[in-house]
Amino acid sequence: MPTGLSQQYNVTCTELNQPVNPFIVEMLLQVEKPGQYTSTLNICGNNHLLAGKRITDEDFLVIAHVLRQNSLITNLDLRFNNLTDNGAVHIAKFLKDGSSLCHLNLMGNDIETDGAEHIAKALHRNDTLRSLRMTGNKIGNKGGMSFAAMLQINSSLEELDLGDCDLGIQSLIAFATVLQHCKSIKSINLNRPIFYVQQGDTAIHMSLMLKVNNTLKELHLAKHEMTDSGVERLCEGLYENSSLKYLDLSCNKITRDGVKRLAELLKTNTTLEILDLASNRMEDDGAIYLAEAIHSYNSSLKALSIVSNNITGKGLKVLADSIRTNNSVEYIYIWGNVLDEHACTAFSNLLSIGRLTASSTDVRPYIVDGRTYLAELFHGLKKHYYWTPSKGTADDPVCNSSHKLTSDQTM
DSSP states (O other): OOOOHHHHHHHHHHHTTOOOOHHHHHHHHHHHOTTOOOSEEEOOTTOOSSOOOOOOHHHHHHHHHHHTTOTTOOEEEOTTSOOOHHHHHHHHHHHHTTOOOSEEEOTTSOOOHHHHHHHHHHTTSOOSOOEEEOTTOOOHHHHHHHHHHHTTTOOSOOEEEOTTSOOOHHHHHHHHHHTTTOSSOOEEEOOSOOOSSOOOOTHHHHHHHHHHOOSOOEEEOTTSOOOHHHHHHHHHHHTTOSSOOEEEOOSSOOBHHHHHHHHHHHTTOSSOOEEEOOSSBOHHHHHHHHHHHHHHTOOOOOEEEOOSSOOOHHHHHHHHHHHHHOTTOOEEEOTTSOOOHHHHHHHHHHHHTTSSOTTSBSEEEEEETTEEEEEEOSOOGGGGOTTSOOTTTTTOSSOOOOOOOOTTOOO
């Protein structure tokens, strides 16, 4: 059990002539609490346990010195701090020098292209890290290319989150190409790339990858400006894929025609368990296509998000009827559609008979003047993310990378 982390931190600050950050001290004291062993050090910048400043590049230099002496810390959460490219240099050195970390979260910092290159190169020589989240750091196309090149060498990383990192078309194609041969990555987030000029559809390259990749379980392609033709290309690859369980196509430009292609895929696909189509344009016809596949053909889909798709009670009622007869669908999220009387009644009935529960959908019925309405419940598919820890894993002293994609995960 790690002891004396806060004392070591104070001593190291003196040795390196760095000021003591009281926020870091408080978080280290949390790790040291008697009888409450944890392998996770949470120095998240939005943590309000103590009113202190967010950590800086120099703060991490001290933290790295402390962690080198405490190999039992395997999960490090540094979200929403003030780490820049200079801090990334310290992080890279830490990862190269025999770090024991299995999970590193750098979401929402100020790391850019140079910092991304340092971290990616460090992972050429690291064989312990299983999960890396870079979400929201503006690493750009060149930074993305560095991580794609890293995957040609690193064989231990399983989860890579580069969503909202301003990736470009070249890095997306590079990832699709590398993943044709990569045998370690199980989950990758490539949400919201930046297309500075009109580009060809990246779905073609992702489709080619899916035809041959048999390792990837979770793929996030939200905000790719994907159209129906892109979905058609993607489905061509998915017909030959037998590993992907989670497909995120939210916030694209998919209409009923693209959803029809996905529905046809679901009639024969026995692998996909989670499908996110939130914030597209499927309307009633798209919902009816999905309902047909769920009602008569598919028995593997467990979770479906159709949030904000301009579906009225007509489509939602048909979908509700299909779920009533198909027990494999455990979760469905519908908020943001036209929740008219037909929709409210249909989903209220599913909840009243126990086919759905409050934890398996994002709506809750209530009655006013004898009429049923639906209120929003604030949860959704994020609880199914591959990198969302399963219950009990956060405090497991063993470095366990199996953040399983199961229905009992929580936020």
